[in-house]
Amino acid sequence: MKKVLIIGAGGVSGVVVAKCAKLPNVFSEIVLASRTESKCIAIAEQVKQNYGVTIETAQIDADNVPELVELINKVEPFMVINVALPYQDLTIMDACLETGVHYLDTANYEPKDEAKFEYSWQWAYQDRFKDAGLMALLGSGFDPGATSVFTAYAAKHYFDEIHFLDIIDVNGGDHGYPFATNFNPEINIREVTAECKHWEDGKFIKTPAMSLSQSFTCPDNVGTYNIYRMYHEELESLTKNFPSLIKAQFWMSFGESYLKHLEVLGNVGMIGIEPVEFNGQQIIPIQFLKKLLPDPSTLGPRTKGEICIGCLVKGIKDGKKKSVFVYTVKDHQDCYKEVQSQAISYSTGVPCMVGAKMMIEGHWMKPGVWNLEELDPDLFIKDMDKYGMPVRVIEQDGWGDLEI
Numbered sequence: 031m032k033k034v035l036i037i038g039a040g041g042v043s044g045v046v047v048a049k050c051a052k053l054p055n056v057f058s059e060i061v062l063a064s065r066t067e068s069k070c071i072a073i074a075e076q077v078k079q080n081y082g083v084t085i086e087t088a089q090i091d092a093d094n095v096p097e098l099v100e101l102i103n104k105v106e107p108f109m110v111i112n113v114a115l116p117y118q119d120l121t122i123m124d125a126c127l128e129t130g131v132h133y134l135d136t137a138n139y140e141p142k143d144e145a146k147f148e149y150s151w152q153w154a155y156q157d158r159f160k161d162a163g164l165m166a167l168l169g170s171g172f173d174p175g176a177t178s179v180f181t182a183y184a185a186k187h188y189f190d191e192i193h194f195l196d197i198i199d200v201n202g203g204d205h206g207y208p209f210a211t212n213f214n215p216e217i218n219i220r221e222v223t224a225e226c227k228h229w230e231d232g233k234f235i236k237t238p239a240m241s242l243s244q245s246f247t248c249p250d251n252v253g254t255y256n257i258y259r260m261y262h263e264e265l266e267s268l269t270k271n272f273p274s275l276i277k278a279q280f281w282m283s284f285g286e287s288y289l290k291h292l293e294v295l296g297n298v299g300m301i302g303i304e305p306v307e308f309n310g311q312q313i314i315p316i317q318f319l320k321k322l323l324p325d326p327s328t329l330g331p332r333t334k335g336e337i338c339i340g341c342l343v344k345g346i347k348d349g350k351k352k353s354v355f356v357y358t359v360k361d362h363q364d365c366y367k368e369v370q371s372q373a374i375s376y377s378t379g380v381p382c383m384v385g386a387k388m389m390i391e392g393h394w395m396k397p398g399v400w401n402l403e404e405l406d407p408d409l410f411i412k413d414m415d416k417y418g419m420p421v422r423v424i425e426q427d428g429w430g431d432l433e434i
């Protein structure tokens with residue numbers, strides 16, 4: 031039983047706090063801190079009403095290490111769960127090192143002034159965390175996170191060697207808005223418009239954003255969707271940790287309306303990250319756009335349909351080719367009924383809580399900085415099932431049937 035400090039009070043945080051509050055035998059006390067304390071209070075009130083659990087709240091600027099150190103020293107948690115933005119990863123890791131507290135996040139570090147995300151900045155903390163006897167678990171959301179564990183699970187139980195990996199993220203849900211993002215709009219748009227990179231024959235190959243798409247039929251009658259190849263951070267760690275991979279790609283579904291709006295917004299300069307002078311004020315276009323768009327945490331009541339996210343792994347077992355699809359299907363409205371959230375925040379929040387639980391219970395406790403596929407997948411998969419994200423596996427002979 032351990033006390034946790036959760037930083038960030040957006041869509042994902044609402045789910046993480048609810049899921050942790052439901053497990054008082056693991057998360058004995060929860061303190062929720064964020065830039066805007068009123069958002070922490072709103073989450074705390076909802077959790078009190080739903081589960082009768084009291085959560086303390088605090089205001090914090092997580093860009094400021096001395097402020098973070100002061101808060102962590104006051105709260106004295108076992109670990110910090112970072113569900114603020116990727117911009118805050120390094121400052122929170124610094125504060126954890128200074129105060130001797132474990133760390134977990136759901137997305138890798140990005141500098142604010144450069145739309146570039148990679149693990150190098152956080153992997154550079156490996157020795158400092160190891161020497162301090164502290165653990166940092168990186169990317170414990172769905173993708174990265176569950177997809178990292180799904181790949182490790184397939185490699186462990188179904189193959190002698192894995193050769194091809196396609197991570198497929200389909201959101202078959204509809205929120206009824208012409209344009210809205212399912213998680214933080216700034217991070218989402220920076221990710222989707224980034225140059226595509228996929229792994230092939232020992233190196234990353236760059237192609238223009240959204241330049242390759244195809245149709246994918248999800249299992250369990252979720253439907254057929256257009257999926258677009260893009261870069262996603264888990265490709266960097268998975269290709270390092272599974273060097274037998276010959277080709278690794280990430281695919282995400284997008285609707286016509288989303289793509290049309292994104293193209294126009296890009297053409298008129300509304301997704302720029304450089305400041306623009308307007309009426310004597312410096313405005314960053316993408317941050318102004320975020321202000322105009324629906325808040326992802328409010329999409330829950332209106333999003334209908336299912337998500338299907340999984341890893342299609344192809345490799346060799348006992349000298350024969352085989353394919354395995356490890357995946358989860360979740361209904362947006364089921365998530366809303368349970369924790370008043372849409373399925374994207376839900377599917378990030380559940381693996382985030384499970385990752386923290388693995389650390390608190392000691393199953394994954396190991397000093398150093400780790401990606402999820404470096405840890406044993408079995409108990410994590412069991413807990414995903416138990417806490418709302420059932421994991422299914424389709425196993426087939428040969429490489430051709432579940433074609434990507």
Ligand code: NDP
Nearest residue numbers: 038039040041042065066092114116137171172173213214
């Ligand atoms: P939101 O924008 O809804 O929430 C972010 C929260 O962080 C807000 O409460 C915000 O405060 C707070 N915050 C931002 N800057 C600071 C700061 N300097 N100090 C303190 N708090 C701050 O984002 P989401 O909930 O949608 O996403 C949260 C994280 O989850 C992101 O890192 C995102 O990339 C990641 N994610 C990971 C996924 C995965 O599968 N791995 C999928 C989806 C998201 P304020 O309210 O004042 O703006």
